[in-house]
Amino acid sequence: MIRVLHTEGDCVEWAFPADPSAVRRARAAVRTQLVEWGLEELADIAALLVSELVTNSLRYASGPIGVRLACPPEPPEVLLVEVSDPLPDPPCARTAAPDEEGGRGLQLVTEVSRRWGTRPGGGRSGGKTVWFELALPD
Secondary structure, X not given: OOEEEEEOOOEEEXXXXXXXXHHHHHHHHHHHHHHHOOOHHHHHHHHHHHHHHHHHHXXXXXXXXXXXXXXXXXXXXXXXXXXXXXXXXXXXXXXXXXXXXXXOHHHHHHHHOOEEEEEEXXXXXXXXXXXXXXXXXX
């Protein structure tokens, strides 16, 4: 079950169960929300990057996965996207060999986003949040 955790004008959060359907559901939720906010131009790329980060979370973590979108208040310049999971270890960017099936998610986030990073998660479960920013269209 998908739960909307928090909505506040230009901020929305979801929690997805740690199962393979989370990738598809997160992608669809992000795309739908961005279209609702009039940010169709960012919908495909944001959904792709969220898909990569949720896939990483599923590969290494076993708890719920959080996804959050926020457009900071005045002046709105960026879309902030966050993916959280209960595993405290930060992701490790690497260069995948040409014949490897995986290992390109963070490389893609690095190349496409304005900037990205990680921070420790809050609360009792610890965990981490991987975030990235996309520039809002003019």
